[in-house]
Amino acid sequence: MDMIVTQGLxxxxxxxxxxxxxxxxAGVEAVRDVDLRVREGEIYGFLGPNGAGKTTTMRMLxxxxxxxxxxxxxxxxxxxxESRRIRQDIGYVSxxxxxxxxxxxxxxxxxxxxxxxxxxxxxxxxxxxxVLQFDMADYARRIVQTYSGGQRRHVxxxxxxxxxxxxxxxxEPTTGLDPHSRARFWDVIRTxxxxxxxxxxxxxYLDEADQLCDALCIxxxxxxxxxxxxxxxxxxxxxxxxxxxLDPANVAQAAGLLEGMGGVCSLETTENSxxxxxxxxxTVLPAALPRLVQAGIAVARVEMKRPTxxxxxxxxxxxxxxxxxxxxxxxxxxxGSGAGSGGGGWT
Ligand SMILES: Nc1ncnc2c1ncn2[C@@H]1O[C@H](COP(=O)(O)OP(=O)(O)OP(=O)(O)O)[C@@H](O)[C@H]1O
Ligand SMILES: [Mg+2]
Numbered sequence: 001m002d003m004i005v006t007q008g009l010x011x012x013x014x015x016x017x018x019x020x021x022x023x024x025x026a027g028v029e030a031v032r033d034v035d036l037r038v039r040e041g042e043i044y045g046f047l048g049p050n051g052a053g054k055t056t057t058m059r060m061l062x063x064x065x066x067x068x069x070x071x072x073x074x075x076x077x078x079x080x081x082e083s084r085r086i087r088q089d090i091g092y093v094s095x096x097x098x099x100x101x102x103x104x105x106x107x108x109x110x111x112x113x114x115x116x117x118x119x120x121x122x123x124x125x126x127x128x129x130x131v132l133q134f135d136m137a138d139y140a141r142r143i144v145q146t147y148s149g150g151q152r153r154h155v156x157x158x159x160x161x162x163x164x165x166x167x168x169x170x171x172e173p174t175t176g177l178d179p180h181s182r183a184r185f186w187d188v189i190r191t192x193x194x195x196x197x198x199x200x201x202x203x204x205y206l207d208e209a210d211q212l213c214d215a216l217c218i219x220x221x222x223x224x225x226x227x228x229x230x231x232x233x234x235x236x237x238x239x240x241x242x243x244x245x246l247d248p249a250n251v252a253q254a255a256g257l258l259e260g261m262g263g264v265c266s267l268e269t270t271e272n273s274x275x276x277x278x279x280x281x282x283t284v285l286p287a288a289l290p291r292l293v294q295a296g297i298a299v300a301r302v303e304m305k306r307p308t309x310x311x312x313x314x315x316x317x318x319x320x321x322x323x324x325x326x327x328x329x330x331x332x333x334x335x336g337s338g339a340g341s342g343g344g345g346w347t
Pocket of ligand 2: 054055056095171
């Protein structure tokens with residue numbers, strides 16, 4: 001089953017002022033014609049710079065905000081008519097998180113379970129399991145106010161799954177965490193996926209999307225500008241670069257043999273290698289290597305490189321994510337507008 005399907009999803013925020021030029025309401029088109037498809041069991045990454053419309057999209061899909069136009073189903077329920085059923089089936093961890101500072105992590109988990117209708121015994125039982133599973137035993141009984149950023153994110157995540165949702169929304173779950181904490185957090189997310197929870201997360205980190213996500217889409221200025229698996233997106237940008245290391249005496253002959261082969265987009269030589277830009281290394285290499293061997297040319301080494309997701313992002317949005325943008329997002333308060341305010345309501 002598809003866990004999220006949207007068609008033409010739009011959100012326009014009305015503004016109080018008028019556009020000086022046209023005299024019309026100068027609203028913000030935060031989300032424009034977004035078509036998404038998230039399959040059951042995947043970790044789906046929603047990427048884009050500050051203000052791209054990620055949080056707005058997530059708040060619509062979690063029923064916290066009404067779309068201006070479009071259609072959507074979430075966990076098979078219609079977004080407009082079955083919001084109550086959607087809320088039972090999803091968990092949402094907002095950009096700011098929602099743990100109560102003056103209670104312990106454990107108490108926050110139990111309270112969250114109680115809010116979702118679990119009995120005291122059920123809530124304690126589930127909280128105990130989460131503490132073990134998320135490796136929170138060292139700090140779960142201390143008040144949240146004393147926690148590190150990574151520990152807080154674990155509590156937020158735990159609160160999001162107390163009621164065993166089928167689909168979990170995480171808005172920038174790892175922003176501001178150091179690389180070690182991020183890697184630990186990824187492990188927990190992967191564990192949840194193994195248990196059958198579909199995960200929809202936003203991120204600014206391209207490496208995170210690459211390593212963690214099965215599928216992703218890149219959003220910019222409210223529109224989806226690219227979608228697919230990390231591999232597909234990378235291939236879409238420029239194919240593979242294949243470098244074949246050779247004895248310098250054979251370089252010219254090898255270049256002659258490989259030039260114009262099917263799937264080879266361009267070729268250049270160095271002193272001791274031939275570099276090919278190919279549509280797909282996996283199909284070109286098995287044809288190219290026998291050609292050289294049959295001509296008696298020894299191959300010293302073969303290297304294949306994929307473009308990075310940074311390159312994909314740069315190509316589809318026309319610019320790179322700057323460190324400043326990533327820092328701004330980490331600051332929390334400056335991260336878009338309306339991003340967290342209502343999010344704590346039922347994280
Ligand atoms: N309540 C609101 N009223 C007016 N404009 C809004 C409102 N909420 C969001 N916006 C605008 O909509 C656009 C998208 O914002 P959104 O918070 O969805 O971006 P985002 O992709 O989550 O960004 P970030 O990475 O900074 O969190 C921005 O231009 C933002 O200023
Ligand atoms: Mg946001």
